[in-house]
Amino acid sequence: MNKDNASFSRLLKIMDELREKCPWDKKQTIHTLSHLTIEETYELVDAIADSDWKGIKEELGDLILHIVFYAKIAGEENHFSIEEVIDGVCEKLINRHPHIYGNVKVADEEEVKQNWEKLKLKEGKKSILGGVPKSLPSMVKAIRLQEKSKQVGFEWENTGQIWQKVEEELNELKEAIASKKQEDIEDEMGDVFFSLVNLSRFLNVDAENALGRTNKKFMFRFQKMEEAAMKENKFLHDMSLQEMDDLWNKIKTQQ
Numbered sequence: 001m002n003k004d005n006a007s008f009s010r011l012l013k014i015m016d017e018l019r020e021k022c023p024w025d026k027k028q029t030i031h032t033l034s035h036l037t038i039e040e041t042y043e044l045v046d047a048i049a050d051s052d053w054k055g056i057k058e059e060l061g062d063l064i065l066h067i068v069f070y071a072k073i074a075g076e077e078n079h080f081s082i083e084e085v086i087d088g089v090c091e092k093l094i095n096r097h098p099h100i101y102g103n104v105k106v107a108d109e110e111e112v113k114q115n116w117e118k119l120k121l122k123e124g125k126k127s128i129l130g131g132v133p134k135s136l137p138s139m140v141k142a143i144r145l146q147e148k149s150k151q152v153g154f155e156w157e158n159t160g161q162i163w164q165k166v167e168e169e170l171n172e173l174k175e176a177i178a179s180k181k182q183e184d185i186e187d188e189m190g191d192v193f194f195s196l197v198n199l200s201r202f203l204n205v206d207a208e209n210a211l212g213r214t215n216k217k218f219m220f221r222f223q224k225m226e227e228a229a230m231k232e233n234k235f236l237h238d239m240s241l242q243e244m245d246d247l248w249n250k251i252k253t254q255q
Contacts, residue, residue, distance in 0.1 A: 012082065015068050019076075030073055037066045049212055095119065117151045128152055139208050142197040159202045166195045224251045 018025040040062045047055030071082035096119050098104035099112065106112050117128055125131060128151060132144045149155070156162050173188040200207040225247045229236055236244060 011064070011068055015065075015072050019072055025069075028069065028073070030070055033066060033069060037063070040066060049209065049216075095123075113147075114151045117148065137208075139193075139197065139211060142194050143201070143207055146198055146201060156198065156202065159199070162195065162199045162202055166192070166199055169195045221248060221251050 020026070040059060044056065044059035044063060047059050067085070068082060071080070071085050075081050094101045096116055097112075098115070098119075099106045104115065106115065120131060121128070128148050129145060132141060132148065136144065156165075169188065169191045173185070173192055176184040176188040197207045200210060225244065226236060228247050228251065229239060239247075
């Protein structure tokens with residue numbers, strides 16, 4: 001048995017023992033675990049954003065644990081085993097890479113993605129968009145919807161066209177704001193966000209990562225502002241907007 005197999009077998013053995021002996025592990029179901037899996041996934045995304053390889057290694061371990069946990073529960077209920085999970089993804093990868101395991105020729109990664117979507121439809125998917133999870137965060141979902149619709153040629157031709165669309169949506173948002181109809185304002189704001197995601201793709205910018213970086217930058221500057229206020233024996237809520245703005249600008253120049 002090679003080292004990889006030995007490590008995986010060890011994890012399976014520990015999972016068996018925990019499921020049998022630990023009160024918390026015995027109590028878990030696929031439903032109680034799901035929100036924890038989402039949390040672990042976001043922790044992995046945070047580690048990736050920071051290029052924190054030690055953190056990435058740890059979070060990958062946590063995700064593997066969750067996969068093993070789900071498979072253990074499924075096995076107990078006679079649905080499937082971890083071996084079936086692994087065999088299933090192996091078969092899927094082979095079937096969806098005919099340019100590697102068959103005679104199909106592809107010119108580039110775009111053709112690979114187009115073939116992938118065609119194969120998924122042959123497997124029974126009714127829509128190109130059918131594989132986008134309903135529960136995805138809206139920003140990520142917009143990216144995936146646009147990437148998938150692109151595979152059938154439903155795509156802008158150049159960045160200039162998208163700029164025009166962004167400006168069009170901004171004008172419609174201004175009109176909605178003027179009308180004071182909250183539902184229309186929300187609809188048009190959504191259209192602005194969606195068009196900006198499209199612009200991000202054409203600029204080779206990951207919109208989710210870009211917004212994540214801005215959030216991180218805002219948190220850092222705001223917390224530094226709180227620290228600066230405390231050094232002056234003040235709290236932000238006791239300061240004027242102008243005082244806070246002056247602190248903010250000072251912190252920006254220090255970065």
